[in-house]
Amino acid sequence: xxxxxxxxxxxxxxxxxxxxxxxxxxxxxxxxxxxxxxxxxxxxxxxxxxxxxxxxxxxxxxxxxxxxxxxxxxxxxxxxxxxxxxxxxxxxxxxxxxxxxxxxxxxxxxxxxxxxxxxxxxxxxxxxxxxxxxxxxxxxxxxxxxxxxxxxxxxxxxxxxxxxxxxxxxxxxxxxxxxxxxxxxxxxxxxxxxxxxxxxxxxxxxxxxxxxxxxxxxxxxxxxxxxxxxxxxxxxxxxxxxxxxxxxx
Amino acid sequence: xxxxxxxxxxxxxxxxxxxxxxxxxxxxxxxxxxxxxxxxxxxxxxxxxxxxxxxxxxxxxxxxxxxxxxxxxxxxxxxxxxxxxxxxxxxxxxxxxxxxxxxxxxxxxxxxxxxxxxxxxxxxxxxxxxxxxxxxxxxxxxxxxxxxxxxxxxxxxxxxxxxxxxxxxxxxxxxxxxxxxxxxxxxxxxxxxxxxxxxxxxxxxxxxxxxxxxxxxxxxxxxxxxxxxxxxxxxxxxxxxxxxxxxxx
DNA sequence: CGGTTGGTTGAGCTGTATCAAAAGATGTGG
DNA sequence: CCACATCTTTTGATACAGCTCAACCAACCG
Numbered sequence: 001x002x003x004x005x006x007x008x009x010x011x012x013x014x015x016x017x018x019x020x021x022x023x024x025x026x027x028x029x030x031x032x033x034x035x036x037x038x039x040x041x042x043x044x045x046x047x048x049x050x051x052x053x054x055x056x057x058x059x060x061x062x063x064x065x066x067x068x069x070x071x072x073x074x075x076x077x078x079x080x081x082x083x084x085x086x087x088x089x090x091x092x093x094x095x096x097x098x099x100x101x102x103x104x105x106x107x108x109x110x111x112x113x114x115x116x117x118x119x120x121x122x123x124x125x126x127x128x129x130x131x132x133x134x135x136x137x138x139x140x141x142x143x144x145x146x147x148x149x150x151x152x153x154x155x156x157x158x159x160x161x162x163x164x165x166x167x168x169x170x171x172x173x174x175x176x177x178x179x180x181x182x183x184x185x186x187x188x189x190x191x192x193x194x195x196x197x198x199x200x201x202x203x204x205x206x207x208x209x210x211x212x213x214x215x216x217x218x219x220x221x222x223x224x225x226x227x228x229x230x231x232x233x234x235x236x237x238x239x240x241x242x243x244x245x246x247x248x249x
Numbered sequence: 250x251x252x253x254x255x256x257x258x259x260x261x262x263x264x265x266x267x268x269x270x271x272x273x274x275x276x277x278x279x280x281x282x283x284x285x286x287x288x289x290x291x292x293x294x295x296x297x298x299x300x301x302x303x304x305x306x307x308x309x310x311x312x313x314x315x316x317x318x319x320x321x322x323x324x325x326x327x328x329x330x331x332x333x334x335x336x337x338x339x340x341x342x343x344x345x346x347x348x349x350x351x352x353x354x355x356x357x358x359x360x361x362x363x364x365x366x367x368x369x370x371x372x373x374x375x376x377x378x379x380x381x382x383x384x385x386x387x388x389x390x391x392x393x394x395x396x397x398x399x400x401x402x403x404x405x406x407x408x409x410x411x412x413x414x415x416x417x418x419x420x421x422x423x424x425x426x427x428x429x430x431x432x433x434x435x436x437x438x439x440x441x442x443x444x445x446x447x448x449x450x451x452x453x454x455x456x457x458x459x460x461x462x463x464x465x466x467x468x469x470x471x472x473x474x475x476x477x478x479x480x481x482x483x484x485x486x487x488x489x490x491x492x493x494x495x496x497x498x
Numbered sequence: 499c500g501g502t503t504g505g506t507t508g509a510g511c512t513g514t515a516t517c518a519a520a521a522g523a524t525g526t527g528g
Numbered sequence: 529c530c531a532c533a534t535c536t537t538t539t540g541a542t543a544c545a546g547c548t549c550a551a552c553c554a555a556c557c558g
Contacts, residue, residue, distance in 0.1 A: 213505095
């Protein structure tokens, strides 16, 4: 059942995989905390017509903190980081972005984070004023973005809680738990989590030194909670004790 | 030139002070980073018709984490805290809310923070579905909420940066700086900041023990950066060195 | 193969959590 | 109005966790 090239309209399941999409917990009730695809196919099709798809190589800076904000992006695939340069030269990673995330919206005339790809990424690009014009015409779509922002706010509050923890291994465990829920729709597939970012990035996300992250990783492994099959993945070995540690403070 | 009481319509400056209002940095450019009143008088009047004004005494819990989310609130006046109970019994304050702030929106069927007044507060209450229904009819108002959420997201990211700092006095300085910008519109009026929350609340917001907050306060005072005229206010004495400390990491 | 970047390991030091207790506020009832 | 009980904040002493600096190891790339 290979998709046939029709003359006018694009086949639906092709849209599914090619049009932009937003991942978040819905506003109303949902099957206990699993993120869903917010936009309807029609809305995604609509967005696809006003946006431009693009592929970006790894380690590419999309914009700098302070640049005039003109574009909004939706992540189709890949992994990016959003960070801020601090006066000391230190960097603070505010968030990692995966498929279904938006960025470029959270500003006021100027971007307030720097944005950089980690892996090769597929993005959808929107001119900010085109998007806001669409919002005025289509409040339903605007509402989806509102839900997405709400979700991001929750995630950010979660980050504060992570960083506020005292014990390094606990922070790291919360971090693994956090990214295990990102980048895909529906419930968790497997115990193995992809983790494309560097240890240094993880460190500046959870508020530890890279050395502390390294030691905490060793510690979690020694306690039999997790394993690191490759450099960029974690596997939860003992889910029960792992979850206990995550919610331990 | 005193305003005359016309027969039908309410005098404008009365609306100004009685109708709900949202404080945030606007989406477009603004006079360098000063928060403004987002809603137009007409929009505020509109919101006033679908919302209910209410006064709440101090130390009153409005809702608990996990409760079914039915209402959205806008703060008219006063100060509240939003916090989460952690497994250890510890509390983490996610934010302090002042005039022009929204809460109750950042959820998904259930509230995910507990909300409690600190001082006596004047609020506007909205039924969540009435508000979302309004959004579908009036995308302009919806857009203002979107801006507000964006602003809250920025603030939350800022909190993460505060908590990630290593030095206690630096965190405290960042905290003073943060709340000095909240609760009022336009540029800063004075060097004296109102600070109605307890030291314990401050501690659990910036991620320190209450003792550490106490010591850091003493330290800032000893260094001649700030003074504490009363228990619930701070005065910036040396703005230059204070700002240096705030942006020191 | 050197060069570069990213990650791990080790030793010492600083700063904050923790525990215990005193001192200040705040509120209540006689 | 004062005395008492309760709660919040401050102060002091100690222990420990993570930062820092420095060296070492591994992977990647021309």
